[in-house]
Every structure is written in C-alpha cells, then in structure tokens.
Amino acid sequence: MAYPDDRKYTKDHEWIRLSGDLAEVGITDYAQQQLGDVVFMELPEAGSHLTAGESFGTIESVKAVSELFAPVAGEVVEVNDALKNRPETVNGDPHGSWMIKIRVADAGAVAALLDHAQYEGLLG
Amino acid sequence: MTDAADTDIRKTALNARHRALQARMVPFAGWDMPLEYAGITSEHNAVRTSAGLFDVSHMGEIEIAGKDALAAVQRIACSDPAQLQVGQAQYSGLLTPEGTFIDDLIIYRMAPSHFLLVVNAGNAAKDFAWISEQVKAVGAAAAIDSSSRYALIAIQGPASLDVLQPLTGADLAEIKPFWFSFGEVANARAAIARTGYTGEDGYEIFVPPNMADKVWQAILSSGETAGVVPAGLGARDTLRLEAGMRLHGSDIDETTTVLEAGLGWIIGWTNESFIGRDRLLEQKASGVSRKLVGFEMVDRGIARHGHPVMLNGASVGVVTSGTQTPYLGKAIGMAYVPVEHSAPGTTIAIDIRGRAAQARVVKMPFYKRGSR
Numbered sequence: 283m284a285y286p287d288d289r290k291y292t293k294d295h296e297w298i299r300l301s302g303d304l305a306e307v308g309i310t311d312y313a314q315q316q317l318g319d320v321v322f323m324e325l326p327e328a329g330s331h332l333t334a335g336e337s338f339g340t341i342e343s344v345k346a347v348s349e350l351f352a353p354v355a356g357e358v359v360e361v362n363d364a365l366k367n368r369p370e371t372v373n374g375d376p377h378g379s380w381m382i383k384i385r386v387a388d389a390g391a392v393a394a395l396l397d398h399a400q401y402e403g404l405l406g
Numbered sequence: 407m408t409d410a411a412d413t414d415i416r417k418t419a420l421n422a423r424h425r426a427l428q429a430r431m432v433p434f435a436g437w438d439m440p441l442e443y444a445g446i447t448s449e450h451n452a453v454r455t456s457a458g459l460f461d462v463s464h465m466g467e468i469e470i471a472g473k474d475a476l477a478a479v480q481r482i483a484c485s486d487p488a489q490l491q492v493g494q495a496q497y498s499g500l501l502t503p504e505g506t507f508i509d510d511l512i513i514y515r516m517a518p519s520h521f522l523l524v525v526n527a528g529n530a531a532k533d534f535a536w537i538s539e540q541v542k543a544v545g546a547a548a549a550i551d552s553s554s555r556y557a558l559i560a561i562q563g564p565a566s567l568d569v570l571q572p573l574t575g576a577d578l579a580e581i582k583p584f585w586f587s588f589g590e591v592a593n594a595r596a597a598i599a600r601t602g603y604t605g606e607d608g609y610e611i612f613v614p615p616n617m618a619d620k621v622w623q624a625i626l627s628s629g630e631t632a633g634v635v636p637a638g639l640g641a642r643d644t645l646r647l648e649a650g651m652r653l654h655g656s657d658i659d660e661t662t663t664v665l666e667a668g669l670g671w672i673i674g675w676t677n678e679s680f681i682g683r684d685r686l687l688e689q690k691a692s693g694v695s696r697k698l699v700g701f702e703m704v705d706r707g708i709a710r711h712g713h714p715v716m717l718n719g720a721s722v723g724v725v726t727s728g729t730q731t732p733y734l735g736k737a738i739g740m741a742y743v744p745v746e747h748s749a750p751g752t753t754i755a756i757d758i759r760g761r762a763a764q765a766r767v768v769k770m771p772f773y774k775r776g777s778r
Contacts, residue, residue: 318430318640319447321730322708322737340759342708344446344729345640373445 283311286377290353290392291401297377298353300392306380307353309341312405314376317343320369325350325381330358334391338382341372354391356384418463419557419615420622427636435528437464440638449641450732453604454773457563458637459625462603462610463618466530467556468523468537472547475519477679482540483513483523484664484682486674490515495584495601497672500525500533501682505663505689509533510654512601514586519547522597524558526654540681557618561625561634562608562645564775569629570609573621574598578609592617592624603642605649605773647738648731650700650771656711657698657726657740665689666742667698668770696723697748700770701756703737705763709756715741716755716762722747725756731772738772739765 285291289299295313299306314320322342332338332352339350360383365371372379386392396404416437424431429440440461442449452458470478479487485498492515500508509529514522525533534551541549561570567578576589576598586599594617602608613621626634643653652658658667664686673686703709708730715723728739747754752767 318442319445319732321447322706324707342730344450344644344732345441347708347710370447 283377285310285398285402287398290395290397292351292353292395293404294351296351296353298392298395299380300386300389303386303389304359305354305356305384305386305392307382307384308380309350309372309376310401311376313348314373317341317346317348319344320372323366323369323372323381325361325366326358328358328361332356332358332384341369350381352384353395354384354386355388356386358382359385416464418461419618420461420463420559423619423622424461424636429636429638432639434639435464435526437527439464440636442638442640443636446638446640446644447732449635449637450644452633452635453563453606453637453641453645454733455564456633456635457561457565457569457606457608457629458604458635458641459622459629460560460562460637460642461557461618461622462560462642463557463615464527465553465558466525466527466533467552468525468530468534468549469516469521469552470523470537470541470547470549471520473519474545474547475521478541478544478547478549479513479521479523480677480679481544481681482537483511484673484677484680484686485513486677487513487515487521488677489674492517493585493587495586495599499664499669499672500536501664501680502660503681503685505665505682505685506660507654507658507662507664507667508536508660510652510658514597514599522552528655555614556612557615557621558610558612559618559621559625560602560608560610561629562602562604562606562637563634564607565629565632565634566606566608569625569632569634572628573624581609583607592621594621596621603651604645605651605771606645606775641732644729644732647727647729647740648733648771648773650773652698652740653727662698662742663689663694666694666696694745696742697745698726698740698742699748699767700772701739701741701754701765702768702772703739703756703763703765704753705765707758707761707763708737709739709741709758709763709765713759714757715743716757717744717747721757723754734773740770743767
C-alpha cells in the first residue's frame with residue numbers, strides 16, 4: 283500500500299493530516315499489518331488535551347495491545363465513534379480510518395514530522 | 407516483536423513452507439513458528455466451519471519403554487495410564503510433589519510397555535530431565551527424547567475426516583476420539599491420532615520430518631474445495647481458549663494445582679503412585695481456596711493475561727488468558743478467583759490498565775462443537 287503524500291507520519295506509526303488548524307490522526311498500514319486483526323479500540327473523550335507523544339488510547343488486535351500516541355499537542359475535538367464500533371475497518375482502510383480530530387496548538391510541529399518518503403525510508 | 411538475535415532458534419521441517427506461504431513468523435519457545443497466514447480471525451473461523459492445518463512439530467515427544475514402563479508413567483503422570491489400551495490416548499499432568507503443573511501432556515500407549523508423551527515445546531527439556539530422573543528410580547524402563555524423529559501436523563475442524571480420508575488407507579471414522587492408529591498418509595508412515603487443541607473434531611498426524619512437506623501439501627490440496635487453510639499459533643490460542651482448554655505457562659504452572667485449575671477430572675485416583683497425589687488428596691479434603699473460572703466481559707474491553715481481579719479495591723485474583731474471540735464475537739477469558747466468587751453468574755471486576763471493568767463468571771467451555 284502506498285503512503286499518501288497529503289499527511290505526515292511518526293516513528294510510532296501514526297499519521298496526521300492537517301487541514302486548517304484541525305488534524306485527523308490514525309495509524310499507518312504498517313502498524314495495522316503488525317497488529318493483525320483489530321478487534322477493539324479505546325479512544326479519549328472530546329475535550330481532552332494531549333501533549334505530543336502522550337498516549338491517547340489503545341488499539342487491540344486478537345493477539346496484542348498497542349498504545350496510540352499523539353503526534354503533536356492539541357485538544358481532541360472529535361472522536362470517531364463509528365470506528366470504535368467497527369474496529370476491523372482499520373485493517374482494510376488504515377489511511378482512511380481517522381481515530382480522533384485534534385485542534386493543533388502549533389502547525390509547525392506537524393510540519394516537522396516525517397513526510398511519506400521519509401516514513402517509507404524508515405520502514406526500509 | 408523480538409529481534410532475530412537468537413541465532414540458535416529452531417526450525418520445524420515445514421519452515422520453508424511457512425515462508426513460502428508468507429506466514430508472519432515469530433519466535434515461540436525457542437522455535438521460529440507461524441503466528442498467522444491470512445489472519446487469526448479468518449483462520450479461527452475456518453477451523454470452526456471447515457478445517458485448518460497446523461504445524462505443531464515444535465511440540466516435544468518423550469518416549470518411555472521397557473518392562474516397567476507402565477509403572478514409570480504411572481509415577482510421573484496424574485492420570486491413570488493403566489486404564490489405557492494400546493492405541494488409546496489420555497490428557498494428563500506432570501506434577502510436582504505439591505500437585506502443581508510442571509507441564510500438561512497427552513500420553514499415547516503405543517504398545518503394552520511403550521508410551522509416547524507429547525509435551526509443550528517450551529517445557530520439553532525441563533520435562534525430559536525430570537522424567538529421566540523419576541524413571542531411573544522405578545526400575546527397568548528408559549526415557550528418550552524423540553522430538554527430532556517426528557513432525558506433527560494437525561488438521562482440525564468439521565471437514566477433517568473428509569479431507570484426510572482420501573489420503574490414507576486407515577479407516578478414519580473407526581478411530582474414536584482420543585484413540586490413534588498406525589498407517590500411512592500420502593504414502594508417509596504415520597501415527598494418526600484423533601486428538602487436538604481446538605475443540606473441534608480432527609486428527610494429529612505424526613510423520614517422519616522428511617515427509618512433512620509432502621503430507622502438508624497433500625492435505626492442503628485435498629482440502630482446497632472444502633476451504634481448508636493453513637492456521638498459525640495465533641488461531642491455535644484463540645481456538646483453545648474458546649474451547650476452555652488450559653495453556654501451560656498461562657493458566658496452569660508450577661504454582662497452580664490440578665484442583666485449583668478445575669482439572670480434577672484428569673486425576674486417575676486409581677493410580678496410587680503418581681507424584682503429587684498425597685497433596686491433592688489433602689487439598690481435595692480441605693477444599694481449594696481459589697479456582698480457575700471462565701468469564702465474559704460485561705463492560706467494554708478485553709481483559710488480558712496478568713490483569714488483576716479486584717474486590718473492594720484489593721487484588722484478589724488474576725486473569726490468566728483473555729481475548730476477543732473471533733467465532734463467538736465476545737471478550738472472554740480465564741482467571742483465578744477466590745472460591746466464594748467462582749460460581750457461574752457471579753460478577754467480578756477486572757482492572758484493565760487502571761480501569762475497573764465488570765465481567766461475569768460463566769461455565770466453560772465457552773464454545774462446544776456444533777453450538778454457537
């Protein structure tokens with residue numbers, strides 16, 4: 283699967299797509315492959331404030347539990363509840379499955395993350 | 407994920423086949439094993455509805471033979487192997503003097519004075535050392551580690567008989583559950599046992615390692631139209647959990663007794679010489695203070711191995727296995743709880759990473775063949 287160039291990536295295998303001062307956050311195709319069949323997700327409440335690198339929830343496959351990390355600081359303005367009810371969607375469409383929308387405190391912090399080529403380089 | 411730093415990781419005879427099938431390989435008990443091929447969920451469901459093919463060659467094989475072989479096996483196993491006829495198998499435990507599990511195993515009576523013990527891969531070396539020592543004390547019997555002589559392939563699921571029958575001259579329907587027969591599969595010399603670890607009908611096939619790939623391919627090909635798929639250790643774990651089967655190292659170990667684990671039915675009280683018997687007799691008389699139970703989550707969340715069971719703010723037990731089951735579609739698990747909280751229907755609280763989640767004690771197995 284190709285990594286879209288309309289967003290940034292982290293070493294923890296999250297992606298973030300900025301639009302104005304709002305950003306969608308999800309996990310990468312590589313992350314979902316490593317997890318295997320996703321069966322459960324725990325996401326924060328809207329209104330939560332996240333710092334960069336803070337755990338904002340967990341994602342579980344049949345076999346494993348993984349933490350989700352905020353790529354940058356911001357306030358959670360929306361949570362994808364539909365995804366919570368159909369967590370397996372993440373396996374089929376990881377780059378279309380946003381988990382939270384955050385109001386980003388500093389757009390510069392997003393710009394400083396990995397672009398798709400750098401992220402692909404990281405995966406080797 | 408562990409790095410491949412471990413250079414002496416062992417490979418089964420089917421290793422290249424798993425790689426060709428693009429399995430996700432993981433280190434397990436010192437072996438390089440397939441965790442999943444297409445995915446745990448689809449493999450699990452294939453076993454429930456058709457059949458799955460497993461490489462379980464990592465399992466250890468220990469054979470005990472000699473004039474006093476029966477006495478030796480009676481000494482180390484908590485079932486009563488004297489009840490076994492030749493061609494019959496039995497689930498059993500290898501116990502400490504405290505009545506706790508060094509390992510669990512299946513005993514196959516190959517001949518009147520020849521037994522084959524199939525033990526967990528991670529315990530095989532420890533088991534063999536223990537067994538060798540005990541056997542010496544009994545008399546004219548010897549134990550050998552014959553693990554390298556066998557590849558072990560399991561076909562599990564309702565389609566197993568129909569898929570396997572065209573490949574063998576043995577009449578598979580004649581092999582009753584927990585019996586086995588000698589014969590051939592895809593022209594390989596084989597012992598064919600109607601045993602397994604999934605809660606389904608199926609067969610475990612012992613073949614020489616150099617024939618393993620041929621047998622594997624023949625079964626997959628025979629099962630193609632029936633939807634038989636290769637299945638990995640991930641599905642093996644979720645299947646056994648749905649079927650309420652204990653996993654050594656998770657649900658049972660050297661700190662848990664047979665009675666606490668709810669496995670009293672495997673004890674052969676007619677066997678008067680097994681190690682651990684005295685302690686289990688005492689515990690049977692006094693009663694256990696904790697018990698392994700099955701539970702279903704009531705609240706959202708999946709309890710996992712190691713999560714505490716809470717009562718009034720204190721930890722009173724522990725989850726030993728837990729997952730979201732692919733077939734039943736709910737979060738289930740096993741936990742040790744105080745015996746007064748072990749009755750089916752009791753509500754228990756489980757600490758899932760700092761959040762208290764309600765669960766309900768239920769009878770095991772969670773899944774019984776032919777039901778849902």
